[in-house]
Amino acid sequence: MPERLARAAPASRRYASPLIAERRQRILDETKRLIGEVGLEGFTLRDLGERAGVSVTTVYNIFGDKEGVIAHALREFHAGIRLVLPASGANLAGFCRAIADTTAIVIENRSYSLALADLYFSRSLAPGLYAVIRGMPLQILSHWLWTAARDDLLRDTDTAAVETGFANLEWASIKDWGAGRIADGDLAAVRQRSFLTIALAAARPPLREAADGMLAAL
Incomplete structure (x- = not known):
């Protein structure tokens, strides 16, 4: 986080x-x-x-x-979730592997994950708790944004807006999964698509083309 x-x-x-x-x-x-x-x-x-x-x-x-x-x-x-994140913003496959790793944790902790998704979209959620829950799915994306910016791979990007949009996608996917609209075996691919869609919109060529190719392959 x-x-x-x-x-x-x-x-x-x-x-x-x-x-x-x-x-x-x-x-x-x-x-x-x-x-x-x-x-x-x-x-x-x-x-x-x-x-x-x-x-x-x-x-x-x-x-x-x-x-x-x-x-x-x-x-x-x-904090107990240990991830190995790529050192290069160009390594989209490595970030997608990290997403698959966290998906296994989501599925293993089903009731807890669904409760957090409900909390995230609750109108009565206190701002402090919203900030904590919003940040939980951002570890991977925020690291990618940082490394990609460092490596000069990003277009001019409002990172705060990108992070909020990604958090919304992540928690909405968890709710759809909980409702049975996404199978366990498909959840990682859905979450990877969200990440690659962000990369496609935010990255410069040729990384943008790489993200487009990975999206087509999912």
Whole structure:
């Protein structure tokens, strides 16, 4: 996740006590499970406290509020995804392989992924949480934009608008997949098409032609 997005989530309070550290991790683990089961609408700190074996006051003391604990749980989940990203912006195939790798994680964590997609498009989502969820699918694209710009492969591009458009495509694809309109075996290709479409629009020749050829082959 880009650093500017990571800073969007509230900072949790730091404690040296191993007991508090263990409670903090237990709270985050249960937060992720609860999000996957009931989404944001059904998520309450009371339920979280009961499942984690802590008081609501403890949750407040460690994370500040409901948004804080949810944001930290999302960030922790995202930070646990290890990707090998190409060093060159011209290596579109390498970026597509990374997308296939993350697709396997999406499918493995189906209920959690679908809950996040619902949250992303929710009208009531707090701005801090929107920034965190928006940033989750951008690690690959943002790295490509950076390397492609460094290698002088991009046309003049509004990167913020490109990133928002890509995030919208990514989460919409997850919702379509959850609704059964995209099969598990097709989800990686759908997400790769989104990336290559962005590359086709943003890149200069000959990378633009390379993206067009890869799109035709999918």
